[in-house]
Amino acid sequence: MNDLGLEMLPEVIDISCVKSNHTLEDLNQMIAAANKYKFICAFALPSMTPYLIEKLKGKSRTRVGGTVGFPSGCDTTESKVFQARQLLEMGCEELDMVINITQLKIHNDEFVYQDIKAVVDTAQGIPVKTILEVTLLTEDELITACQIAERAGAAFIKTGTGWCSEPTEVQHIKLIKSVIGPRTKIKAAGGIRNLSGLLEMQKAGCDRFGISVNSALHIMEEAEKAMR
């Protein structure tokens, strides 16, 4: 890693169980992994977030994050705001929200902006990561989405939910990096499956990685082997 030693890897990994087929066993495996490696943040879908809060909050160095608008992002703004408020009341310390991809595609940029801004305002300083679902976007849509998200106060541009079949690629990170300013960070998520891919994205300017529990454990094993 550039200026980041491999021993610091957990500090840039958000571990997650955010698919509808994740089980309680998966969640418990994620909690154990969080305790073992001290990943920076852990995410579940909203109805399982209270369980994560109960098991991790105040007991682990790993923060608990909340998921807003998963997986489509095409909910009403009011429902996203309600969901964000609920997650913050539960004790979430970060929010990952899916932007309204349909409204982006029909060029309703003002809707996309107000939607993100409403969640950012609700979060009151808690970092909001805006998920663009980059593999569904054209290059022009990706550039526009980055500009809107940044203007609306997003702390991070996040590439995907993990629900799409195509993975985030290093070229997405390079394009995002070329569009955003230095204060906005990038979180790559969706299909990150090995250490070399992660390191390539980190070199391209990625600050955080969202990875499902099994892949995160595999990457940590690779890192441990590389450090021996």
Ligand SMILES: O=C[C@H](O)COP(=O)(O)O
């Ligand atoms: O943070 C987003 C997703 O959890 C990434 O899921 P994935 O690693 O299975 O692609």
